[in-house]
Amino acid sequence: MLRSFFQDKYDTPLSSQSAVLERDYHLQVAQNRIQFDNTQLEVLQDLQKIIDQLELSVAHYQKSLHQKLFSSPPKKSQSVYLYGEVGRGKSMLMSLFYEACPIEQKRRVPFSQFMLEAHAFIHAWRRNHDTDAIVALAKAIRSQSQVLCIDEFHVTDIADAMMLERLFSQLFDLDTLVVFTSNRHPDDLYQGGLQKEQFVKFTRLLKDEAKIIELAAQKDYRLIHLQALEVSYYSPLDAHANKFIKERYDEFTDGATINPSTLPVLGRNVLLSSIHDDVALTSFDELCAQPLGSIDYIEIAQTFNLIIMANIPQLSPEKRNEAKRFVLLIDALYEHKVKLICTAEVSPDALYPEGDGVFEFKRTVSRLIEMQSKSYLHATNNILKSH
Numbered sequence: 001m002l003r004s005f006f007q008d009k010y011d012t013p014l015s016s017q018s019a020v021l022e023r024d025y026h027l028q029v030a031q032n033r034i035q036f037d038n039t040q041l042e043v044l045q046d047l048q049k050i051i052d053q054l055e056l057s058v059a060h061y062q063k064s065l066h067q068k069l070f071s072s073p074p075k076k077s078q079s080v081y082l083y084g085e086v087g088r089g090k091s092m093l094m095s096l097f098y099e100a101c102p103i104e105q106k107r108r109v110p111f112s113q114f115m116l117e118a119h120a121f122i123h124a125w126r127r128n129h130d131t132d133a134i135v136a137l138a139k140a141i142r143s144q145s146q147v148l149c150i151d152e153f154h155v156t157d158i159a160d161a162m163m164l165e166r167l168f169s170q171l172f173d174l175d176t177l178v179v180f181t182s183n184r185h186p187d188d189l190y191q192g193g194l195q196k197e198q199f200v201k202f203t204r205l206l207k208d209e210a211k212i213i214e215l216a217a218q219k220d221y222r223l224i225h226l227q228a229l230e231v232s233y234y235s236p237l238d239a240h241a242n243k244f245i246k247e248r249y250d251e252f253t254d255g256a257t258i259n260p261s262t263l264p265v266l267g268r269n270v271l272l273s274s275i276h277d278d279v280a281l282t283s284f285d286e287l288c289a290q291p292l293g294s295i296d297y298i299e300i301a302q303t304f305n306l307i308i309m310a311n312i313p314q315l316s317p318e319k320r321n322e323a324k325r326f327v328l329l330i331d332a333l334y335e336h337k338v339k340l341i342c343t344a345e346v347s348p349d350a351l352y353p354e355g356d357g358v359f360e361f362k363r364t365v366s367r368l369i370e371m372q373s374k375s376y377l378h379a380t381n382n383i384l385k386s387h
Helices: 020-030 038-067 090-100 111-128 133-144 158-173 196-209 221-228 241-253 284-288 294-303 317-335 358-370 374-378
Strands: 079-083 106-110 147-151 177-182 210-214 261-265 268-272 274-276 279-283 306-312 339-344
Touching: 020 038, 020 090, 038 079, 038 090, 038 177, 038 210, 079 090, 090 106, 090 147, 090 177, 106 111, 111 133, 111 147, 111 158, 111 261, 133 158, 158 177, 158 196, 196 210, 241 279, 241 306, 241 339, 261 274, 261 294, 268 279, 268 284, 268 294, 279 284, 284 306, 284 317, 294 317, 317 358
Parallel strands: 079 177, 079 210, 106 147, 147 177, 279 306, 306 339
Antiparallel strands: 261 268, 274 279
16 A cells, blocks of 8 residues: 655756755764765665655556546556675665665565575465465565565575566566665676576576666775674673664664574574574574584574574583584684674683583683684685575
């Protein structure tokens, strides 16, 4: 349903929304929430054109209803595919666009969640119907969302790529406006190598239907945030601990929605509180109270650049298995130079005062302390991340 407002002259952008993205961007700069970057501002100009065009469409729709006129609607907006390296501000720009978008029938969703929902719909539809599940899925999505914003778009499976080509072809035919963010150009999305010729059809669709925009900011702004952090290890687990975790997650993901996510490891799924680009939100219970091992922790370290981990307890001899897993986790993060922000019940040197493996745990204590240092936060991880 479109926002209910009316404008007689709909052939020019509405003044209430004209340049709203630039206004909101400068407001965030003034509030020291972000640093000014001219490349980000240039991208906003393209997103503002979509806002303006959507405003014209809304005004035309309202005028048609009011005056019972059926003149030709304004030209529809082109979808956008925004890509660039991690930490350059893609999610922040997406947030500004989504908040200003005048269409009520809109949705913003991480790509991983979008895929989970798509596969669940297709599975259920094929079990109960004989008609095309992908066509039905596209219609279901369009019935709920005229504007669809998809964060962290990536493709690792050729079967997914072939399904997505059909799905988005249908969505574009249904006049769904899609805004993507991704770390890769469409031509570089599929890194598998096998059956790459099958993937070309999908990349061609993206390039035909969406304007491809690179956010070429030179700085990783999350690294600047990290280096400015006064505290990366927060204790005790008091009333402010949860707030600390939430604020850090918002800071390093530009306020991304928290959605339970999974990381596939050798056919299994490791549950995490949320995943956003190469930032993982998790807890001690998720990573150390579960039967995980070195392979899982190495995969985590190779996938993420920043781990935000809540609720590390003081460990007793009865928790020796959890302590061993924590040692393996910290070893993997340390070796891959992954940054760690966490909350804990006690200081590092009091985490595991006695029990099996207490001597080995001293190395973990040393590494936890070093991981809070400026030199560690400045260290570069040259491991190729999965996204």
